Amino acid sequence: MVGSGILKGLAETARNFVGSYASEERMTTVEYPEEKLPRIEASRNFPFLVFDGDDWHAGMRCVSCQICEKECPPKCIYIEKSTDKKPDAVGKLQNYPARFDIDISVCMSCQICVEVCPFDAIKMDNAFEYFATDRFGDLVLDKQKLSRSNEYYHQIHPTEAANVDAELAAARAKAAPKPAAPAAAAAAPAVAKPAAAPEVTASTANKPAANDPAKESNG
Amino acid sequence: MSATATLPPAAMLLDSEEGSQYLEISMGPHHPSTHGVFRMNVVLDGETVIKLKPVFGYLHRNHEKIAENETYLGSMPYTDRLDYFCSLTNNWGYALAVEKLAGIEVPERAEYIRVITAELTRLQNHASLVGFLMQDMGASGTPLMYAFREREKILDLFEALTGARMMCNYMRFGGCRCDLPAGWLDWAKKVVASFPKFLDEFETLLVGNEIIMARTQGVGVLSRELAISAGITGPMLRASGVNYDLRKVDKYGIYDRFSFRVPLGDHGDVYDRYMMRLLEMRESLKILEQAMKDIPEGPFTDPKTKVRNFRPKPGEAYGRIEAPKGELGYYLISDGSPNPYRYRVRPPSLINLTVLEDMCLGRNVADVVITLGSVDIVLGEVDR
Ligand code: SF4
Ligand code: SF4
Numbered sequence: 001m002v003g004s005g006i007l008k009g010l011a012e013t014a015r016n017f018v019g020s021y022a023s024e025e026r027m028t029t030v031e032y033p034e035e036k037l038p039r040i041e042a043s044r045n046f047p048f049l050v051f052d053g054d055d056w057h058a059g060m061r062c063v064s065c066q067i068c069e070k071e072c073p074p075k076c077i078y079i080e081k082s083t084d085k086k087p088d089a090v091g092k093l094q095n096y097p098a099r100f101d102i103d104i105s106v107c108m109s110c111q112i113c114v115e116v117c118p119f120d121a122i123k124m125d126n127a128f129e130y131f132a133t134d135r136f137g138d139l140v141l142d143k144q145k146l147s148r149s150n151e152y153y154h155q156i157h158p159t160e161a162a163n164v165d166a167e168l169a170a171a172r173a174k175a176a177p178k179p180a181a182p183a184a185a186a187a188a189p190a191v192a193k194p195a196a197a198p199e200v201t202a203s204t205a206n207k208p209a210a211n212d213p214a215k216e217s218n219g
Numbered sequence: 220m221s222a223t224a225t226l227p228p229a230a231m232l233l234d235s236e237e238g239s240q241y242l243e244i245s246m247g248p249h250h251p252s253t254h255g256v257f258r259m260n261v262v263l264d265g266e267t268v269i270k271l272k273p274v275f276g277y278l279h280r281n282h283e284k285i286a287e288n289e290t291y292l293g294s295m296p297y298t299d300r301l302d303y304f305c306s307l308t309n310n311w312g313y314a315l316a317v318e319k320l321a322g323i324e325v326p327e328r329a330e331y332i333r334v335i336t337a338e339l340t341r342l343q344n345h346a347s348l349v350g351f352l353m354q355d356m357g358a359s360g361t362p363l364m365y366a367f368r369e370r371e372k373i374l375d376l377f378e379a380l381t382g383a384r385m386m387c388n389y390m391r392f393g394g395c396r397c398d399l400p401a402g403w404l405d406w407a408k409k410v411v412a413s414f415p416k417f418l419d420e421f422e423t424l425l426v427g428n429e430i431i432m433a434r435t436q437g438v439g440v441l442s443r444e445l446a447i448s449a450g451i452t453g454p455m456l457r458a459s460g461v462n463y464d465l466r467k468v469d470k471y472g473i474y475d476r477f478s479f480r481v482p483l484g485d486h487g488d489v490y491d492r493y494m495m496r497l498l499e500m501r502e503s504l505k506i507l508e509q510a511m512k513d514i515p516e517g518p519f520t521d522p523k524t525k526v527r528n529f530r531p532k533p534g535e536a537y538g539r540i541e542a543p544k545g546e547l548g549y550y551l552i553s554d555g556s557p558n559p560y561r562y563r564v565r566p567p568s569l570i571n572l573t574v575l576e577d578m579c580l581g582r583n584v585a586d587v588v589i590t591l592g593s594v595d596i597v598l599g600e601v602d603r
Binding site: 003004005006008009011012013016025028040041042043044067071073108109110111112115116124159 | 386
């Protein structure tokens with residue numbers, strides 16, 4: 001009969017419509033600003049710099065080796081090396097970045113900087129609720145705006161951060177027999193005190209909203 | 220007719236030989252039916268198309284030249300942006316070319332992960348394509364949203380695995396960037412197991428629909444001969460009845476281990492191309508089931524391949540895969556430096572687009588829209 005195909009199709013639509021009230025599987029949307037899906041652990045947005053302990057500058061892991069600057073495909077990282085040195089995450093005296101800027105309007109969130117960094121100093125954030133009104137003031141992030149604590153890293157990528165911590169602990173253990181003075185700065189992350197991330201203008205979401213780090217990511 | 224050579228305003232009248240007038244209209248680049256910034260200059264005699272000239276390049280961003288100035292690894296995220304629906308197959312094609320160039324072996328597990336991600340990519344690409352095709356025919360919203368609901372589940376899988384929903388940047392030379400996270404495989408199995416239900420639903424919704432049959436059967440016919448001589452590949456070629464699927468022909472990766480069939484069309488019209496996508500999804504599901512069952516433990520990447528300072532020895536290589544849209548090939552020449560001397564992409568949708576005029580002549584404008592829809596283009600890849 002002509003039209004039976006159409007009627008069958010309409011019956012299917014009706015089933016979906018009615019079903020969306022009854023079954024979870026068919027009702028797949030959420031009312032976004034009020035209700036949020038749990039963030040998937042692996043998801044990435046823009047890079048941030050990790051620091052250990054409470055002081056973002058003293059604990060900064062980056063040693064300004066400039067590998068990420070060289071490998072970043074769209075070249076949106078700008079680094080100036082310091083002239084003096086400070087202890088790095090494993091307690092060795094190293095340079096630190098006098099300037100570290102990332103232009104996040106150019107960054108394409110590819111994660112290559114994270115992959116090539118030999119010091120586990122740069123990691124991907126997964127906060128996505130950003131706004132900015134000023135192209136250069138808000139979107140070119142300097143090293144302070146880029147810094148996040150190791151605790152924050154643990155919150156957003158628990159599995160990955162645990163692996164990194166284990167590796168760093170092993171490196172520290174290897175470095176330990178040498179003079180103990182610089183190790184003080186490095187020993188701090190063992191304390192699980194939630195140090196707040198420094199103030200960031202362009203971000204409304206530097207704290208993950210209701211994100212349970214222990215949760216399996218199957219949003 | 221010579222007046223068509225210059226770019227006309229949106230619509231203009233041209234004098235025909237018989238004294239009547241032809242209407243030349245410019246469809247696009249911001250026309251909702253053109254799937255991106257694509258423009259067609261169509262000359263109409265009444266309602267009938269007598270000439271169609273595709274105009275592209277609006278999204279050109281120098282992909283090949285950029286890649287020649289990047290390291291080999293640095294081009295990987297750019298390949299995501301070619302066909303932004305299928306970043307994982309783009310990654311694979313490029314990785315395959317570099318692996319050929321440098322003679323890198325891919326471990327077993329990585330090959331399985333690649334097959335799984337590529338077939339998931341095919342599922343979501345075809346699902347959204349049929350949704351868009353229906354949208355082009357005027358079935359506003361409903362089929363497209365059903366397709367997107369399923370696609371969403373696959374994108375969530377991609378996000379959990381690669382960190383991004385569309386710009387995955389996941390494959391590496393000699394393997395993949397990271398291993399499957401805990402629980403991912405079971406989750407993927409669940410998604411794959413629920414997919415046939417969606418396909419059944421979709422088929423009840425639309426396959427028997429009289430309006431769709433009237434709109435698509437016999438429309439946009441591409442003959443077997445023309446398809447072969449124009450170098451058409453992918454579902455479009457198979458809809459014209461040519462049995463050519465690189466997964467069977469080249470058996471790249473480990474495709475020789477899976478049993479699946481290659482669906483073939485008969486008429487080469489829009490309906491066949493549409494059915495081709497639905498049938499291919501069923502075959503992809505078969506491959507996925509086998510791959511997820513057999514996937515071994517082991518390393519996910521070749522540990523000998525360096526991430527930084529990667530310099531293949533001088534030479535050339537062409538790597539090609541069966542992307543959801545057709546044969547996607549990468550041609551590379553290395554001169555031993557960290558960046559390729561020449562980098563060339565063979566984009567399937569650009570080449571499939573070359574026969575658009577032949578398929579549309581003598582039909583009316585509404586048919587042009589669905590014929591274009593059935594070609595399955597993505598402008599990121601056409602324009603590069
Ligand atoms: S972030 Fe890592 S790669 Fe980049 S300069 Fe700092 S230490 Fe080097
Ligand atoms: S994520 Fe990619 S684009 Fe962004 S800073 Fe890192 S390397 Fe550069």
